[in-house]
Amino acid sequence: MRTFILLLFVVTNLLPSISAGCPDGWISYGGHCYYIGYEALLTFPEAWLYCDIRGAYLTRLDTYSEYSFLRNFLKITKVSAGAWIGLTDQTHEGIYQWYGTNTSPTFSDWGPGQPDNLGNEDCVGIWAAIDYKWNDFQCVGYKLRPLCEKIST
């Protein structure tokens, strides 16, 4: 019985990935599903396409708690390189918006000295090299892993 209760606790509290509404291999948080392309190292447009063909989009960080959850997940699983989020200032330099929307983030977590637009960097990723904080990268000159998001069913 104790074992059963412990197992129940583990399943219900410690394994957010096992949740209704998300496909296998996706993680669930706040009614959304997320997928980290561990096997993929892609440019920003390639990463967008990678998510698109999975019925998803590059993650939009609507709330800081959503970001904290995902950042911790990337850190705990020690994702190498880093992960693209769907944030870009391609349309207006210095004005960051979620790709495909006119919406700007309500918070930021830039690494030291970022964003620096070094050599015209317009796409944002969570970078392992700076403790999983944000850096602006060249959209097609750098490769990170796609971090996809979709609404759970």
Ligand SMILES: [Ca+2]
């Ligand atoms: Ca820029």
Ligand SMILES: [Ca+2]
């Ligand atoms: Ca930069």
